[in-house]
Each structure stands twice: as C-alpha cells, then as structure tokens.
Amino acid sequence: MNYQVFENAQAAVEKIAQEFVTYSEQGRPVHISLSGGSTPKLLFKTLSTSPFNTQVQWNNLHFWWGDDRMVAPNDPESNYGEVQKLLFDHIQIPKENIHRIRGENEVNDELSRFSDELKTVPNGEFDWIILGMGTDGHTASLFPHQTDFADEKLAVIAKHPDTGQLRISKTAKLIAQAKRITYLVTGGAKAEILKEINENTSALLPYPAARIKSNNGITEWYLDAEAAALLK
Numbered sequence: 001m002n003y004q005v006f007e008n009a010q011a012a013v014e015k016i017a018q019e020f021v022t023y024s025e026q027g028r029p030v031h032i033s034l035s036g037g038s039t040p041k042l043l044f045k046t047l048s049t050s051p052f053n054t055q056v057q058w059n060n061l062h063f064w065w066g067d068d069r070m071v072a073p074n075d076p077e078s079n080y081g082e083v084q085k086l087l088f089d090h091i092q093i094p095k096e097n098i099h100r101i102r103g104e105n106e107v108n109d110e111l112s113r114f115s116d117e118l119k120t121v122p123n124g125e126f127d128w129i130i131l132g133m134g135t136d137g138h139t140a141s142l143f144p145h146q147t148d149f150a151d152e153k154l155a156v157i158a159k160h161p162d163t164g165q166l167r168i169s170k171t172a173k174l175i176a177q178a179k180r181i182t183y184l185v186t187g188g189a190k191a192e193i194l195k196e197i198n199e200n201t202s203a204l205l206p207y208p209a210a211r212i213k214s215n216n217g218i219t220e221w222y223l224d225a226e227a228a229a230l231l232k
C-alpha cells in the first residue's frame, strides 16, 4: 500500500488543494473525479477559501464524480449538491466544466446519459480520480460482494446494501484507467480496515477500495494520523 500520513485531515486536504493549483496551471483541460460522503467536505471548504479559491485556475479543471445518489441536488445526500454548496457557489467556474450525475433523473435514463458524457473524456483516462472508502471497504458506490470488477461498461446502477438507496457509480474498470488514483481516508473509524488492507494481498480481499488500482499510473493513499494509527 503506497500511503502518506499527514498530521491531521486539514494537512491532507491542503496537499490535495495545492495539487489542484498545479494541475490547473498545465494550460489544458484536466479531468478530475471527486468523491462523495463526509470525508471530502473539508477539502471543498478549503478549496473555497484563500489562497486556493484564487490560486486555482478553475477554467482548466473539469469536475466529475465517482458516484452519486439518485436524489435531487438540494438533498443533503447529493454528492454533487455538497460540492455546489461548499465550493462551486464560492468560485467562478464555467458551467460546462461540471459533469454531474443528475440524481433527480430516472435512473436508467441517467445511466445512459452519463455514460455518453463519460465518452468525452480524452482516451477514457481521467487525470486524477479522488476516492473515499467506507468502513465496509466500498469506494465510489462499488460495494463488497456486489461489484463486478470485470464489467466493461463505464458506469453502473448500484444499490446501497443496507438502505437500498439507488446510486450511479463509475465502474472499477473505468476507474482503473485513470492516470492517478488517490484514496483520501481520515478518522479512526477507518483504522482497522486500513490495517487489514495493508497487511493482506489486495486481490484476496472483498473490498473494492483495496482492489481498484490504476492500471498504468499511480495509486496512493492520503491518510491522517488517526486513520493510519494501526499501520506499521
């Protein structure tokens, strides 16, 4: 497991925010996929404030999501809605740079529409996919024991195993084509599963977060000290 430990979650997200600045200075469209859930909220808040809000050249960044829940953007469960509230409402970014999953649409229609939009990513390779991990080892909306790692499609409909909530997620194969994958994991609740991932062969584990890696690029884990507490 290729990991970096930061003193706290703020230090981890500032490292990511600094890399947004660097990517945005490349003078070309850069395709970045964001994660949802609670962990990246600190990142979005950090990006929305000084110095990052003005240092990042937002025009050059295109934003996508690893997954979203089939709810309207104003629903607190919406991964896109949280980014809109915490970041996009505070910066100037062209509307066409935001490639959200439209959670308010009928799920099959949206799967088809979003899959078509994904075909516009050059060579199907995201520059950077930032992912989270649930305490059950899921990432995006790819859950243990229900993920088809060989699925050739770009996106799938997923059901949360406990709540039955409908979601749309990028597939494992699409994620693995990214030039860079960064798992951002913070907090002591994830320490046990990180230890298990670090000490075992990933292919033998049921956890999508352990198994999905970039085919030809970088796969790395950014952890805060609490999440990394049990790593040797």
Ligand SMILES: O=C1O[C@H](COP(=O)(O)O)[C@@H](O)[C@H](O)[C@H]1O
Residues within 6 Å of the ligand: 035, 036, 037, 038, 039, 040, 066, 067, 068, 079, 131, 132, 133, 134, 135, 138, 139, 140, 141
């Ligand atoms: O359901 C989801 O969970 C994971 C992890 O979320 P967290 O709340 O533990 O940070 C997240 O990466 C994914 O995008 C989200 O839809």
